[in-house]
Amino acid sequence: MTISIALTKGRVEKQFLQYLKSRGFHVEPLVEKGRKLLVETDAFTCIFVKGFDVATYVEYGICDLGIVGEDILAETHPDVFDLMPLPFGKCRFALAGKPEAVRHQRKRRIATKYPNVTEQFFREKGESVDIVKLEGSVELAPIVGLADAIVDIVETGNTLRENGLTVIEEIQPVTARLIANRSALKIKKQAIWPFIEKLQGEGVAK
Numbered sequence: 001m002t003i004s005i006a007l008t009k010g011r012v013e014k015q016f017l018q019y020l021k022s023r024g025f026h027v028e029p030l031v032e033k034g035r036k037l038l039v040e041t042d043a044f045t046c047i048f049v050k051g052f053d054v055a056t057y058v059e060y061g062i063c064d065l066g067i068v069g070e071d072i073l074a075e076t077h078p079d080v081f082d083l084m085p086l087p088f089g090k091c092r093f094a095l096a097g098k099p100e101a102v103r104h105q106r107k108r109r110i111a112t113k114y115p116n117v118t119e120q121f122f123r124e125k126g127e128s129v130d131i132v133k134l135e136g137s138v139e140l141a142p143i144v145g146l147a148d149a150i151v152d153i154v155e156t157g158n159t160l161r162e163n164g165l166t167v168i169e170e171i172q173p174v175t176a177r178l179i180a181n182r183s184a185l186k187i188k189k190q191a192i193w194p195f196i197e198k199l200q201g202e203g204v205a206k
């Protein structure tokens, strides 16, 4: 019985492959995949997709497991089993903007890739805002006047700094997480649980 994993392409991908290697998995076929989107190793089959699509592949049962940022789970609330945090992909949600920004009486306009997280954050604060949904590079929005501020994930803070923005308020920490298809956890338990145990290794948060 082969296990299938949906992996977020990009930063999380590199960190996950390093993590797999440290747990004794053979990662060469994954490291040398080139532009291939589906790769088989001796332990599992792996597909490489965008973060927002990882949960979709797992929810629909195409993949048994997924490696995805908590930011995406917070935004989309997919119907999957959230198994455990992973010790990488650590960043945080923050409200950010120009340091000199002054508060006007009018409604603030907030640009973000995460409209649901943003909506909830401002609802809890009791502030009504207009949300502009963007697909990326949201740090541009306050610079060119599309928005007063942004809600985004901040890792090193380099993108904010290099675009002259600063964190106004921290919202919540974010980490990579291991998710699973609910029925695969039962139907394929004999294959999945030993895999998860090997992945956890020693001293990994459960």
Ligand code: PRP
Binding pocket: 135, 136, 137, 138, 139, 152, 153, 154, 155, 156, 157, 158, 159, 160
């Ligand atoms: C992410 C995020 C921030 C940046 C944070 O963007 O949206 O812009 O990384 O990382 P940092 O604090 O280390 O600079 P990404 O590069 O994934 O591109 P995108 O926003 O265009 O999708």
Ligand code: MG
Binding pocket: 136, 137, 138, 139, 159
């Ligand atoms: Mg970005």
